[in-house]
Amino acid sequence: MAATIRILGIDPGLQFTGYGLIEKSGVALAYVASGRVRSVDTEPLPARLSTILAGLAEVIAKYAPVEVAVEEVFVNVNPRTTLLLGQARGACISAAVLANLPVAEYTAMQVKQAVVGNGHAKKEQVQEMVKRLLKLPGAPSADAADALACAICHAHGGLGLGAIPTRGRRVKRGRLS
Numbered sequence: 001m002a003a004t005i006r007i008l009g010i011d012p013g014l015q016f017t018g019y020g021l022i023e024k025s026g027v028a029l030a031y032v033a034s035g036r037v038r039s040v041d042t043e044p045l046p047a048r049l050s051t052i053l054a055g056l057a058e059v060i061a062k063y064a065p066v067e068v069a070v071e072e073v074f075v076n077v078n079p080r081t082t083l084l085l086g087q088a089r090g091a092c093i094s095a096a097v098l099a100n101l102p103v104a105e106y107t108a109m110q111v112k113q114a115v116v117g118n119g120h121a122k123k124e125q126v127q128e129m130v131k132r133l134l135k136l137p138g139a140p141s142a143d144a145a146d147a148l149a150c151a152i153c154h155a156h157g158g159l160g161l162g163a164i165p166t167r168g169r170r171v172k173r174g175r176l177s
Contacts (some may be wrong), residue, residue, distance in 0.1 A: 002026035011152025018143030056095035069154035
């Protein structure tokens with residue numbers, strides 16, 4: 001019997017930080033929990049980062065994951081927004097590091113490729129595939145779905161659907177050659 005691994009996926013955000021926990025046993029994936037940590041817009045930045053850190057520390061203490069997967073920050077048009085999102089991401093990583101958990105990082109494109117099979121998938125497609133892969137009764141919120149998708153990406157080794165072996169054949173324009 002394969003060992004069960006509990007993975008925490010995190011979708012960093014300054015206002016809403018999504019989290020999702022799954023268990024991997026062999027190739028089977030099972031939903032554990034998901035949600036989001038919300039910081040208050042009117043608070044100063046250090047207080048908002050503290051809220052994210054404390055909220056994720058609480059999630060880690062409650063669900064005891066053994067690995068953490070965090071989505072990397074993409075560069076926005078507005079450098080200030082990118083910087084603020086990077087600080088939120090730092091609070092997320094700090095929560096994992098303070099709990100002595102290993103942290104893996106994935107780009108949004110890697111996560112979408114692993115879950116949907118298309119690195120440019122829309123949020124609704126990610127939500128639907130997360131719902132199907134984890135056999136959920138309904139689609140999770142966008143923040144939770146992104147976090148669960150990050151955990152799924154990690155569970156699949158971060159390789160996505162592109163890791164499916166083709167037995168030495170090349171795939172060219174949708175055909176085996």
